[in-house]
Structure formats: structure tokens, C-alpha cells
Amino acid sequence: MLDRTSPVSIKIVAERAGVSTATVSNVLNGKTSVSPVFAERVRRAVDDLGYVTDSSASRLRSGRHSLAGVVVPNLTNPMFSAFVSTLECVARQDGFDLLVVSCDNEAEQEAERLRSIRSWRPAGLIVIPCDGALSARLPKGGHPRIVVADRIPDDAGFDLVAVENALAAGAMASHLAAQGYRTCLVAGSTLEISNVRERWDGVAAVAPESVHMVECGLDPAGIHRRLRDRLRQGPRPDALFTLDHVTTLIAYQLLAELEISIPDDMGFASFDDTEWMRLVTPPVTAVRQPVEDMAHAAWAQLMRRMAGGDGAPEHLRLSCAIEIRGSTLRPKREPKNAAA
Amino acid sequence: MLDRTSPVSIKIVAERAGVSTATVSNVLNGKTSVSPVFAERVRRAVDDLGYVTDSSASRLRSGRHSLAGVVVPNLTNPMFSAFVSTLECVARQDGFDLLVVSCDNEAEQEAERLRSIRSWRPAGLIVIPCDGALSARLPKGGHPRIVVADRIPDDAGFDLVAVENALAAGAMASHLAAQGYRTCLVAGSTLEISNVRERWDGVAAVAPESVHMVECGLDPAGIHRRLRDRLRQGPRPDALFTLDHVTTLIAYQLLAELEISIPDDMGFASFDDTEWMRLVTPPVTAVRQPVEDMAHAAWAQLMRRMAGGDGAPEHLRLSCAIEIRGSTLRPKREPKNAAA
DNA sequence: ACCTCCCTATAAATCGTTTTACGAAGGCTA
DNA sequence: TAGCCTTCGTAAAACGATTTATAGGGAGGT
Structure with a gap:
């Protein structure tokens, strides 16, 4: 699939505004101060061209992620779709987009999904594993940041949010x-x-x-x-x-x-x-x-880890109503x- | 969010295998032929390190995408979650991951979601728009590839899959x-x-x-x-x-x-x-x-466009059962x- | 008038990958 | 043995962004 749809890069914007790409970046990210005249010129060019920053290029250089991954056993179960839905809503408030995959309750697919989701270098993962052997499906040395939800993995080394x-x-x-x-x-x-x-x-x-x-x-x-x-x-x-x-x-x-x-x-x-x-x-x-609470808690825990929280794995159990x-x-x- | 979790790049793999990064790339993508000895060395290094290609860097250089976007009014409606679920399954078979966002049935959110999803430069978009004014929320000149599903936009210029x-x-x-x-x-x-x-x-x-x-x-x-x-x-x-x-x-x-x-x-x-x-x-x-059929048809149409299909917009109506x-x-x- | 200091814009380096172009080595023919 | 072709590995450039280092220019002080 060749890309012919999005020829508008920061270079095009810079050219149209008559400035350098660095200045465009500065206007958009507000790192360094830019004079009002230039800033306005840049903003107009951005609007005219309908430019949006390429998130993956941005991540590549800056190391700042705005993508998180979710792995669930399937999406048709209303439990799980409610979970994903809540997650999507709360993650967005923190500026994250969500890569959602389901593994059809099969271990093999889960392994493959995890691989493909890791290839996007997400800031973190929230996983409802299909069985206990989650850790066997992750690279040996140093996982990506993961919070496990709903189902309990054999390996107690994960952060966990589940119910009683x-x-x-x-x-x-x-x-x-x-x-x-x-x-x-x-x-x-x-x-x-x-x-x-x-x-x-x-x-x-x-x-x-x-x-x-x-x-x-x-x-x-x-x-x-x-x-x-x-x-x-x-x-x-x-x-x-x-x-x-x-x-x-x-x-x-x-x-x-x-x-x-x-x-x-x-x-x-x-x-x-x-x-x-x-x-x-x-x-x-x-x-x-409390599916929504579970999603909230899982995300909060992931955010804590992403912010650098480095303590022992936390295991949270929420109580249910009858x-x-x-x-x-x-x-x-x-x-x-x-x-x- | 700084990335400290994935320090394993193609460079590390190349170093460990004692070859150049180009060779690693060739082994993984099978473009140029590589001698069995080197290929095996590379494969071992990849396995040992648990390396997976960085998809965004790959896309950046090669222009080949493996990401598609889905925008739905919400995910808790079983109609829409079934749609996304089917889509996720069929897109995966074609090697695509799915970025899923919901807009809570609000036009304003839809506009913002579309912006943020475009920032990932997906190969294409499948959208169930929350109202008729979809085209107003896209950049003026040259949309990304879009297939609209389920709801009919005012602008007839989109590919469309809906029901009778x-x-x-x-x-x-x-x-x-x-x-x-x-x-x-x-x-x-x-x-x-x-x-x-x-x-x-x-x-x-x-x-x-x-x-x-x-x-x-x-x-x-x-x-x-x-x-x-x-x-x-x-x-x-x-x-x-x-x-x-x-x-x-x-x-x-x-x-x-x-x-x-x-x-x-x-x-x-x-x-x-x-x-x-x-x-x-x-x-x-x-x-x-026929929600599943709708998802299948929408994806098929998107694939056709991604493969370069350039004809007039196609409007497909599926029939319902009572x-x-x-x-x-x-x-x-x-x-x-x-x-x- | 000259020196210094800040403010701001840019050139260039860099992230991880793919690709192009090149070169080295080995095998073949005459 | 010289010449040529094939095979295969690598160096370097490029993708689109951010960041660091640098340079130019104006203001202010002596």
C-alpha cells in the first residue's frame, strides 16, 4: 500500500509559511518562543493545508508516545466492549490513542497480536489475557509496560486490576x-x-x-x-x-x-x-x-507506570454488587x- | 512519556549478528537474497533479543502502511461493537492493525478524533459518521482514503456501504x-x-x-x-x-x-x-x-481503494432480514x- | 563607538527503518 | 591469466519530525 494521500509534511508547511521546519515545530509544540508575526504565518499555513503532525515520526525523534495498546479476548462480549469503550474514553482524556486487538480467546493468536502491537512501540499495554501463560508470550528481557486486567496470569509480576x-x-x-x-x-x-x-x-x-x-x-x-x-x-x-x-x-x-x-x-x-x-x-x-471502574483503575495504574512509577507490582481487587x-x-x- | 522500554533496534540486532542493518532488513523482508549462514545468524539474534520491527519507522521510510482507522459513534452499542469486531478480524487477515476511536455521537468529538487518527497516517479509514456533515470535518484538498458505513453522509462523494x-x-x-x-x-x-x-x-x-x-x-x-x-x-x-x-x-x-x-x-x-x-x-x-456483511464489504472496498482503485464512488446497499x-x-x- | 547580552530563526544531527548504489569476491570462459 | 558476470554484503541517503548548537540582529550599557 503506497501512500499517495498525505503529501503534506512539515517541510511543505515551512515552505508555504516561508520559515524553517524548526520554526513550524516550535509554533506547534510551543517549546521555544516564536515571534507573533511568524507564529501567525505558520498557523495560517497549517490551517490552509490541513496539516497534522505525523505522530510516528514525532515519536521516533522525541521519544514521546501517545499510543497505548489494548488486548482483549474478544469484542462482542458486552463486558469486554464496555471495558474497551471506557478505556478509550479515559485514555483520550490523557491524550492517548488506542490500538485495539482481540485474540478470539486463543493463546496462539494472543501471542501474535502482542507481537504486532509491540511493533507500534506503544507507551503501554492493557491486557485481558486469554489464559494464565501471558508472560511466555512476551520477550524474555524487559516487557513493555503492561497492566493486566480481569483475568489473573500465573506470573504475579504484573500490575493487576480484577474483581473479587x-x-x-x-x-x-x-x-x-x-x-x-x-x-x-x-x-x-x-x-x-x-x-x-x-x-x-x-x-x-x-x-x-x-x-x-x-x-x-x-x-x-x-x-x-x-x-x-x-x-x-x-x-x-x-x-x-x-x-x-x-x-x-x-x-x-x-x-x-x-x-x-x-x-x-x-x-x-x-x-x-x-x-x-x-x-x-x-x-x-x-x-x-464494576467494568468501568476496572478500566479506570487499569488506566490509572498504567499512567502511573508511564510516569516512571517503579515500585513492586500492584494487585487491585474491586468488589462486585449482587x-x-x-x-x-x-x-x-x-x-x-x-x-x- | 519517555520510552525506556524498547531499546532494541535493528542496529542492536545487526551488531549482535555481526552484520549491517541492511542485511538484517533483507533477512526480515526477504527483498534481496542473503546467504543461509548470515540469514541464520540474523534470525538467531532476532529471536534472542525478541526484536520486532518498529512499524512506524518502517512506514516512514517505505511508505507501506499496515494501519487502518475506524471511527464509530460509540462502542457500547452492540451493533457498532460487532461491526468493529468483524472489521478487526478481517483487517488482520490482510495484515492491518486497527486504530479504533469512538466519538460519542458528537460532531465536535468526531472532528477531533478524525484529526488525531489522521496523525497516524493510516492507509485508510472506515467511518460510521455521527451526522451528515462528515466532509466538513476533513481537510479540504484530498481526503485520506475513506469508506463510509451505515449512515449516509450529505456528500455523495464517499464510498458507502449501508443497508436498505x-x-x-x-x-x-x-x-x-x-x-x-x-x-x-x-x-x-x-x-x-x-x-x-x-x-x-x-x-x-x-x-x-x-x-x-x-x-x-x-x-x-x-x-x-x-x-x-x-x-x-x-x-x-x-x-x-x-x-x-x-x-x-x-x-x-x-x-x-x-x-x-x-x-x-x-x-x-x-x-x-x-x-x-x-x-x-x-x-x-x-x-x-447484516452487520458482519457490512463490515466485510466496507473493508473490501477500502482494500480496493488502497490497491489503487480509482473509479467513481461506489454506493452499496445490503438488504435486511425481518x-x-x-x-x-x-x-x-x-x-x-x-x-x- | 564598541562590547555584551538576549531573543529568535535556522542548519544540521538524529530517531529506526528501507533502499539505492557500489564494491568485493568468486566462478566462468577464452 | 585476463576479462566478465553473478552473487551478496555494506555504506549512505532518505522518510518526517524534534532538538541542539549556532548565528544574526537589535537593544542597552559604558
Whole structure:
């Protein structure tokens, strides 16, 4: 792809204004003082030509960056798109543009994305890693500045902003127990994702006996099949608690398909609160993660590092709210198939 | 922000491999042939140091770009995030990274975003403009390569990929009429957005007498208030057709709030199909836009231009599907308040 | 009148890369 | 052995910007 679209460089501007390129640079960056007459001439030339500084050339020489990178597992998950959206907004306020890539939840792609994003020499990276092995996908000696968000890498050497997964999941388990749900099936994509693992641990810590976990995988068809098989075989649990958004979506449809009514036949709760959960009947009880806060915190931490902050890695955990809605409000009467 | 993180340049690699920088470049880009011995030495040095080419320096010298820009009204709207997600995926296959910015539906921000994105000298831009005046926000002489998507700018000089708004909206109006809905209220954000305008025109063309339009604006609180006032005053329409996702969401909640039951008291249909519309009861009839196709087409067109395609601007319109669901299936009995 | 000092504009160096032009070395023919 | 062609590595220039060092010119002091 040859560039024929942007022939307007600082040299052209300088020529048109009848000054040197250094003077143009000084006018635009306000480093050295420039006489009002020259400054005005330069400004007019800039306006006339619609000139904007070439950021990469500028970075190359000055070493001052105005680009940051974001790596997320995917962009269609509303969790992640909200994260990116918030990030984009707050980064811009600090004068940064954002290079956004998604890795489709695949380690291999993540490695390649990280490589290609590093090639732009961003001032820093914010990464929601697709698994724990993030550090294996970075150059051995001296990473770029990185803040990890949402999912916990095996390597504790990164700055980290995540949520209190175990606490929130435990609280949800308590709520279910308090509502009289005795047997609870917990469904999530895979325990290899730290979030799912921590959430399951949180549930298991609260209710060690009556809960079971089913790992459904990442692709929709597989989730549907595994969950359906699990619900058909053996005694039906009193409640279903799904640990991530994709699983929640498919589980909800599956319950309708199997004509299991919520909350009469089965209680239903979800980690990750999205707007449709308020719209369905009954509305779905969910753990609401502070996604925006997470984005703010991650960016703030990255800015601190970029400003030269050099201390030990910081690990921040934000707490979640539990939105109790109709899907877990157990009817007073005993359910039809209790202890079946 | 000073760069202290990436001291590994091609010069360091050359030194370690005991060759010149030109040779390193030749090995990496495969332009000129390099002897196997030297090539291997270089590759080892590259691996050891974790070197990746500085894309901006490379672009600066070679004029070959591997960056494209995307400007969208916002990222939280699932329509737009799906668009960006698809685009990111397909652009990557052609070796491009994506600079993503959102303008919060504000013209002023759009102008600033366009400026800052141009500073990266992208090979091309894909823009969903927030209003019709896009060309006023670009430099007078010679734009960067741009493909406009989804919304129609006043200036017909852009390549364009959008959907058959009027046709689809008209088809929906016909469906409503066929179901026996006689009076229909049409609600959308504002007629200043071309999509809303075209959709409304499409409805009006089919059913010129019994339809009315209400413009609700862009902010949630305003939409809720205006729509509520409109529904309270005067005779209640048989059906409500909302023209964009935000309005749909708020309208749906409002109907529940006003205890208007769907489809008995009122039919309900939406432009923009999102996943929750299948999950609620009754499920919501909606026009499904081919967002992924739109992204594919926009990128393909941009690639064509980047490859030197120089013809007249191309305007492509994709057709939409209508997903008929329970919310517009009128019960056989006469509705309670017919012709009230 | 001369010297000094500040103010401001510019020439030139530089960032990391690609490319062009050159030159060295080796193999071939006559 | 001289001459020529091919192969392959390197020095140096260039891309568009910023920065450092330098120079010119006017003002002010003695």
C-alpha cells in the first residue's frame, strides 16, 4: 500500500509559511518562543493545508508516545466492549490513542497480536489475557509496560486490576442457600480461565456439599450440548449458577427449551450482568462487575507506570454488587421435584 | 512519556549478528537474497533479543502502511461493537492493525478524533459518521482514503456501504398492517440521523395515513420522558415500531412500566436485532441488519481503494432480514381498545 | 563607538527503518 | 591469466519530525 494521500509534511508547511521546519515545530509544540508575526504565518499555513503532525515520526525523534495498546479476548462480549469503550474514553482524556486487538480467546493468536502491537512501540499495554501463560508470550528481557486486567496470569509480576471473584460468587451461593436452594449446579466455560476458577472456588468454599461444577467449554454448540446432557442425567438441581456471560446466555435459552420454568422449577443466577437480564421475565439475578471502574483503575495504574512509577507490582481487587431479581426468589411452597 | 522500554533496534540486532542493518532488513523482508549462514545468524539474534520491527519507522521510510482507522459513534452499542469486531478480524487477515476511536455521537468529538487518527497516517479509514456533515470535518484538498458505513453522509462523494433502510422498514410496516395493526407509532432518536430518516420514510411510504413519528433524542432520560408523554396523550396506537437500538431498549422497558402487554395491548417491533430480543417473552420482532456483511464489504472496498482503485464512488446497499416473532403476532380477537 | 547580552530563526544531527548504489569476491570462459 | 558476470554484503541517503548548537540582529550599557 503506497501512500499517495498525505503529501503534506512539515517541510511543505515551512515552505508555504516561508520559515524553517524548526520554526513550524516550535509554533506547534510551543517549546521555544516564536515571534507573533511568524507564529501567525505558520498557523495560517497549517490551517490552509490541513496539516497534522505525523505522530510516528514525532515519536521516533522525541521519544514521546501517545499510543497505548489494548488486548482483549474478544469484542462482542458486552463486558469486554464496555471495558474497551471506557478505556478509550479515559485514555483520550490523557491524550492517548488506542490500538485495539482481540485474540478470539486463543493463546496462539494472543501471542501474535502482542507481537504486532509491540511493533507500534506503544507507551503501554492493557491486557485481558486469554489464559494464565501471558508472560511466555512476551520477550524474555524487559516487557513493555503492561497492566493486566480481569483475568489473573500465573506470573504475579504484573500490575493487576480484577474483581473479587471468589467473594462475589460466595455471596451469590449464600443468597441461593438462604432462598432454600439446596442443590446447585455451577456452569462455566473452563476452569483454565482464572475467573471461572476463582468463582467456582468461591462457591465451593461456601457450600461444599450440595454443589457441582460442569465445564462447558468455549464454543456455543459445545456449551449447549454439555449443559443439556448434564441437566438430563441424574437428579435435577434446585438452582443453576452460570459463571460467565456466554454460558449464561446459552443456559437461559436451554432452560426455556427444556421447559424448565424459572424460578419455580429451578433458580437461576449469573455472573456478569447485562441489560437483557433486567428485561426478561422473571429478571435474572446477577453479579454485577464494576467494568468501568476496572478500566479506570487499569488506566490509572498504567499512567502511573508511564510516569516512571517503579515500585513492586500492584494487585487491585474491586468488589462486585449482587443484583437480586426474580430468578432466584424461590416460591414458598416446596418445589415439585425436591430431592428427586 | 519517555520510552525506556524498547531499546532494541535493528542496529542492536545487526551488531549482535555481526552484520549491517541492511542485511538484517533483507533477512526480515526477504527483498534481496542473503546467504543461509548470515540469514541464520540474523534470525538467531532476532529471536534472542525478541526484536520486532518498529512499524512506524518502517512506514516512514517505505511508505507501506499496515494501519487502518475506524471511527464509530460509540462502542457500547452492540451493533457498532460487532461491526468493529468483524472489521478487526478481517483487517488482520490482510495484515492491518486497527486504530479504533469512538466519538460519542458528537460532531465536535468526531472532528477531533478524525484529526488525531489522521496523525497516524493510516492507509485508510472506515467511518460510521455521527451526522451528515462528515466532509466538513476533513481537510479540504484530498481526503485520506475513506469508506463510509451505515449512515449516509450529505456528500455523495464517499464510498458507502449501508443497508436498505427504507425497504426493510417498509416491509416491517407491511407486516404490521397484515397483522391488522392499524395505527402505528414510530419512534426513533432523531431524523437528523440518516438511518432513522430513511427508515421513517420507508414506513411512511407504505402506510401514509395511520402512522406517526416521534423523535426522542439521544439521551436515555429524554427518550424515556418523550416516549412516555407521547404514549399517555391521545389515543393509544395499535403498535410501536422503534427505529434504533437505544430507543428500542427504553421503549421495551417503558411498556412494562406502563403495564401495556405485548402483543395483546400493543404490537412491538424493532429495527436492530440483538440477542435479548429472542430471550424475552414474547420475543421481539425485529429487522436484522447484516452487520458482519457490512463490515466485510466496507473493508473490501477500502482494500480496493488502497490497491489503487480509482473509479467513481461506489454506493452499496445490503438488504435486511425481518425476524418475525411473538411481539407482532396479533391475537385473533379484536383488541380491547380498538379505534379508541 | 564598541562590547555584551538576549531573543529568535535556522542548519544540521538524529530517531529506526528501507533502499539505492557500489564494491568485493568468486566462478566462468577464452 | 585476463576479462566478465553473478552473487551478496555494506555504506549512505532518505522518510518526517524534534532538538541542539549556532548565528544574526537589535537593544542597552559604558
